[in-house]
Amino acid sequence: xxxxxxxxxxxxxxxxxxxxxxxxxxxxxxxxxxxxxxxxxxxxxxxxxxxxxxxxxxxxxxxxxxxxxxxxxxxxxxxxxxxxxxxxxxxxxxxxxxxxxxxxxxxxxxxxxxxxxxxxxxxxxxxxxxxxxxxxxxxxxxxxxxxxxxxxxxxxxxxxxxxxxxxx
Numbered sequence: 001x002x003x004x005x006x007x008x009x010x011x012x013x014x015x016x017x018x019x020x021x022x023x024x025x026x027x028x029x030x031x032x033x034x035x036x037x038x039x040x041x042x043x044x045x046x047x048x049x050x051x052x053x054x055x056x057x058x059x060x061x062x063x064x065x066x067x068x069x070x071x072x073x074x075x076x077x078x079x080x081x082x083x084x085x086x087x088x089x090x091x092x093x094x095x096x097x098x099x100x101x102x103x104x105x106x107x108x109x110x111x112x113x114x115x116x117x118x119x120x121x122x123x124x125x126x127x128x129x130x131x132x133x134x135x136x137x138x139x140x141x142x143x144x145x146x147x148x149x150x151x152x153x154x155x156x157x158x159x160x161x162x163x164x165x166x167x168x
Contacts, residue, residue, distance in 0.1 A: 009156030
């Protein structure tokens with residue numbers, strides 16, 4: 001499995017449904033953590049990990065994200081080794097980083113944290129980012145994600161008539 005996958009498609013193309021109901025449930029043995037960035041992406045990340053990590057580990061993660069977000073990968077790798085499970089972090093509607101008014105420093109810190117997880121050498125951390133196609137280029141050129149967001153891209157097109165009928 002790739003360490004960083006970007007899923008792009010038009011608004012309403014089914015990116016969220018594909019991942020939430022299709023792909024992620026098939027990942028047995030993985031700790032799956034999902035979030036939407038919102039206006040405060042670091043806080044969204046902290047909340048997403050709160051339930052998955054337990055209170056002590058979540059507090060450590062909060063401190064790391066507050067002080068040095070680029071250490072997220074190391075913290076998650078240590079946690080992954082301790083619990084014996086690989087981690088899939090899914091950032092849904094990542095265009096919110098560009099549209100909801102997060103400060104430039106908050107966005108940079110969040111993306112730095114994600115990049116650190118993507119470069120963690122253990123092979124136990126995997127990131128999936130889904131976003132609308134009209135924001136893909138803007139996110140891909142963010143300094144912190146340079147080279148990651150374009151590494152493995154899945155384009156989701158609108159469902160055809162047969163797919164729609166099968167989904168009913």
